[in-house]
Amino acid sequence: MKILLYDNSGHPFQVQLSRALAMRGYQVLHIYSAAFQTPKGKLVKTNEDPKTFFIKGLKLSSPFKKYSFLKRWIQENQFGKLVVNEIKNYNPDVLIASNVPLDTLKHVQSYCAKNRIRLVFWVQDFYGIAIKNILKKKLSVLGSLIGNYYIRLEANLLNKSDFIVLITHHFIDVLKQMSVKNKKFTVIPNWAPLDELSVVNKKNDWSISNNLEDKFCFMYTGTLGLKHRPELLLNLAVQFQNYPDVIVVVISEGLGADWLSKKKEEYSLKNLLIMNFQPYELLSSIMGSADVLISILEKDA
Known part of the structure; x- marks a missing residue:
């Protein structure tokens, strides 16, 4: 077949x-x-x-x-x-x-x-x-x-x-x-391909290359449209902008990420790191670098 x-x-x-x-x-x-x-x-x-x-x-x-x-x-x-x-x-x-x-x-x-x-x-x-x-x-x-x-x-x-x-x-x-x-x-509920992921240390090649290994890292990765309320991530970064060891990492592309990039400049947020989508094979290292993984749940999103 x-x-x-x-x-x-x-x-x-x-x-x-x-x-x-x-x-x-x-x-x-x-x-x-x-x-x-x-x-x-x-x-x-x-x-x-x-x-x-x-x-x-x-x-x-x-x-x-x-x-x-x-x-x-x-x-x-x-x-x-x-x-x-x-x-x-x-x-x-x-x-x-x-x-x-x-x-x-x-x-x-x-x-x-x-x-x-x-x-x-x-x-x-x-x-x-x-x-x-x-x-x-x-x-x-x-x-x-x-x-x-x-x-x-x-x-x-x-x-x-x-x-x-x-x-x-x-x-x-x-x-x-x-x-x-x-x-x-x-x-049939959706599932995660767990056999393609592994548990890794926070200090890994990806976190080191992005200077995240010694930071407390809030991380959002995924689709981010305006309907997903990117202002929530902005507010999080603003709340911790005076904490040098805390960083908010957003891995996404499109309107939401573009909006966040403009607000980062407007607010001079050095603790907000916005990155393009990363290769899938790096996902374990990316998630392992996070101390807190963020999910945004909205009725319309």
Whole structure:
């Protein structure tokens, strides 16, 4: 059996699943968006990987415009056609879709339906609801109308899927609210690829190279949009700015990190270190360098 797992984000545990399926004898192609700005997993084939495992990053010729609604809509439709070309070339029996924008997924679903490729919709979030919540704040009635369109599109894609994987039982109620009739679903919570991580000392090559080995380190690493309230990290740095042995480390990219960089200059915060996403193979050393790991939990994030 040939399986194509398309995780647009390129996150760690999805590619771990692809590797596990390949180790069980399936031929697996794992594809992802190389241009999407988010933490990535182990997306390079190694000598230890089975011969039936393949991986490929896709990107458009122009940079991805995440924060421009019109340009993003155009690019996500273009990317859908790019993914369909990969599906045509690989010709899988089953396609698993995770973290895929709806305008991209509609092209994927249409091709799979026409060519008898089984589609598994692995639901990490409900994009239609998120789009409506964002756009109605910016565009009022028009934003709500656009959001309702995407909710209907997502419900249609869910109904046409051959199987649905939800990450929490709470999503079952959302399916009902969206009037999704498809009953072919199961719940599998997300997991962390713990076998790819190890416990390391705070004093390691990464912490030494960044002068963190002797600091008390608060650390946030991951996606950081404005909706994640980066001002919380700013406030933390401000509170400890007169403590020379305390530092706040933020590893991220995009609007939230850019906003923090400007505020760092504005407040002259020497104890706020902002870094780009780091290579996945350094994750154990990065987490080992932290004294406190920060998670920001917001209802809309």
